[in-house]
Amino acid sequence: MQITVHNNDVEKALRVLKKKLQREGVFREMKARRAYEKPSEKRAREKGEAVRRNRKAARKLAQREGLIPMKKRAAPAGRGRG
Structure with a gap:
């Protein structure tokens, strides 16, 4: 993973790095x-994660097919024409 610093803006580079680490799941894994996780707890957690992933995939598929309405996206802040 590589982050470039533009115009000596280290703060922005740190924010970008944290966002990338968050997306990769590094913080969750740390x-x-x-602490130690019992094998039975690990199986239960992984099964729950799989159920959530499958529900999310099914929801997205239903949205694409038009069975349920799409979520409205929030307009990005600071992107006006002013």
């Missing part, structure tokens, strides 16, 4: 590795 939190999970802090």
